[in-house]
Amino acid sequence: MIFDRILRRRAAARGSSGSTDGLRRGCTVGLSGSQSWDQGIDDVFLSQLRQVAFVSQRKLTDGRTGEHSSHRRSNALEFADYRSYTPGDDLRRVDWNAYLRLDHLFVKLADAPERLDLHLLLDISGSMAWGHPDKFGYARRLAVGLAYVALAHMDATNLHALRGAHCIRLSREESPAAVGKLMRAIGSVKPEGTTDLDAALCQYVGMANHRGVAVLISDLLSPAGYQAGLERLSQGTLRPVVIHVLSPEEMSPSLEGDLELKDVETADTVKVSVDWGTLVRYRRWLQQWFREIEQFCSRRDITYVRVQTSYPVEQLLLDRLRRERVLR
DSSP, X not given: OHHHHHHXXXXXXXXXXXXXXXXXXXXXXXXXXXXXXXXXXXXXXXXXXXXXXXXXXXXXXXXXXXXXXXXXXXXXXXXXXXXXXXXXXXXXXXXXXXXXXXXXXXXXXXXXXXXXXXXXXXXXXXXGGOTTXXXXXXXXXXXXXXXHHHHHTTOEEEEEEEEBTEEEEEEEEOSXXXXXXXXHHHHTOOOXXXXXXXXXXXXXXXXXXXXXXXXXXXXXXXXXXXXXXXXXXXXXXXXXXXXXXXOHHHHSOOOOEEEEEEOTTTOOEEEXXXXXXXXXXXXXXXXXXXXXHHHHHHHTTOEEEEXXXXXOHHHIXXXXXXXXXXXX
């Protein structure tokens, strides 16, 4: 996919009319009928995720009960501080021992755990269907894992699909028992067409005053770019996280010779000649693209995680995302 995009740009610079966004010839959209998308999602996989939870790095203020500590104080749970009694306070929270010593009424305060909203933004463009293992199958399994982590800690999970210029709401769940329903919602979509990440993310931000953590799972192969959309996402009350999914073939393609490449999103084709020098330049351009994304996200306090589909999802959830302070 990425290799093909670079070749297309070089062809355009030479005045070629060909265009492509696909790497393999005759690529079809979607998974084969014999492959189950939820392969590997079982009780063992889910039980491993109960030991982690999301990290919220922004203040929560909506007051819903959950399992995340908050800067807000309430009259319940773990003791945190005192304040003077005011008429109407619950007398059960009065510290009578302090009253006997100081002749003043104090009310005990406690940390108020609050609910964190998880917003999963899943890129369902045709390019996500590409690779071995395919990027969309990996993204769906990752989305289920992240959703289960949230639901297991009484956090609400909002699932959205990004296609074209639109953000499509697929599901909102608030109970661990709803994991099966959420899996069916994810299984109801297939990758096809193109995604304008700028437009789709801007539409998402404009839907409501979102709070919590927003996780974009995408290969970032958006013809119109991704910068404006991520800029909007970083300016709100959400903590933005980008998980950049790539296939091993995109990282290190083994093509050579005279080839005809087919665009998996538009079906356009382009004829190219690939030699060792082409692959060297491709890897150089690829690293430059990665640096640009990393710098863009770093300047806007966006957590950026790049992962190949050959990397185990369990290891990503239980180790890598912990080191990135997305999970704890």
